[in-house]
Amino acid sequence: MKKLLKIGELAKQAHVTVATIRYYESLHLLEPVSKAENGYRYYDDEAVTRLLFIKQAQTLQFSLAEIQQVFDVRKQGEPVCTLVKTLIDCKIATLEQEIQQATARKTMLETYRTSWAARPLDNPSDVKVCSLIEEVSLTLNRLEAI
Amino acid sequence: MKKLLKIGELAKQAHVTVATIRYYESLHLLEPVSKAENGYRYYDDEAVTRLLFIKQAQTLQFSLAEIQQVFDVRKQGEPVCTLVKTLIDCKIATLEQEIQQATARKTMLETYRTSWAARPLDNPSDVKVCSLIEEVSLTLNRLEAI
DNA sequence: GTAAACCCTGAGGTTGGCTTGAGAGTCAAC
DNA sequence: GTTGACTCTCAAGCCAACCTCAGGGTTTAC
Structure with a gap:
């Protein structure tokens, strides 16, 4: 003991x-x-x-x-093996999804970063909104319009 | 208006x-x-x-x-561009980390799944714990011992 | 023998992004 | 003129996985 x-x-x-x-x-x-x-x-x-x-x-x-x-x-x-197998399969599938989504998000952010780098700084005296934000919003509006 | x-x-x-x-x-x-x-x-x-x-x-x-x-x-x-750029860079780095970690987890789960498939079902009448769990625990104990 | 280090229970707090509920006022249509 | 859809405020609840605190009792080391 x-x-x-x-x-x-x-x-x-x-x-x-x-x-x-x-x-x-x-x-x-x-x-x-x-x-x-x-x-x-x-x-x-x-x-x-x-x-x-x-x-x-x-x-x-x-x-x-x-x-x-x-x-x-x-x-x-x-025996818990059946349950564990189910859980593992499920979790692998979830992880795959998450990896895909994260990758998609990363790609989108990189696109935004690139388009940001391609334009000059917003003029501080004439800033309503960051031009990047404008772009994001416009993109979304166009998507909405479809 | x-x-x-x-x-x-x-x-x-x-x-x-x-x-x-x-x-x-x-x-x-x-x-x-x-x-x-x-x-x-x-x-x-x-x-x-x-x-x-x-x-x-x-x-x-x-x-x-x-x-x-x-x-x-x-x-x-x-102008918010500098901040936005910082945030985006930060977020991309975080996402990269997350993708790596998720991939590592997925690999580990697949390893477990494989090793599980290679062994028979635990005998229902003699089950203290799923053999997979035992294995995980043993693996961890070995790691602890290092 | 006393002080530090440990243990107990029970309740409440934390984080983020909401949602739900109570109780009451307002507005539009028929 | 009333019904039903909308609006308001303020408070509390939800999820997960804990952490913290108050106010005690216990053990151990010197």
Whole structure:
């Protein structure tokens, strides 16, 4: 039997704050293996694994709700692989979309930047609006008119 | 002199809700040209342009605070191009980072998916945790150990 | 034996961009 | 002259993932 960890020790090992751990508990994502009379929470090593898993899943853009789904299914004694596969497929598709959209936005911004570089500075004494903004707005108006 | 618009008419033309318009006013992003005795707001066509500009800027990931910066500089009679150029450059850099990160995440997820496909389903009667999760956790533990 | 460092609960705050609701006044059409 | 569509203000709620604070109790190290 290994030594149990107090919340602060767990927090250090998993590189999170104690507040985060308590927050996860409120979401039923992580429960202490025991709670002493004085109210202190005690955790085993699995808690560290669990927290690291949560953090890894988060960097992969999984929400706490999705992570909880996985844990819930697991808790019911069912294999979670099907769910995980679905989640992964879904997330990959979402990421693809996001990459496409981000790329499109970047292209648009580069276009604006180029057209901006091609024109002189607006005359400070005669500025109603940045000419770039005018252009953007006109473009939009033309789009609206279609 | 063109006809002034009531808030509902403006909302329709700019494809936003009246609540949004009032919210923007609270942020000083958009003011009515006049306010009647009964409190009704009246807008000119520039308001439509302004709203469309805001929406366009938002799709390009500009925050309302950034958009307000542009309007503020413009209000002071200064050319906003320098600011806009800075913002655009900044945003392009951010987008590049985001695209890189998203791509990295996608690659990682695809790796997980592949390694998942290569193994059989976890035995439902002997499931402590999805083997994929185990693997992720083990990977992380190894990383931690370095 | 005392002071620092830890732990507890519970409530409230943060960020951004809105949305919703209550309660009331106004306007246009028939 | 009334119904229904519009408008107003002010306040609160929503989402996610926490963080912070108040006001305590506990443990540990010296």
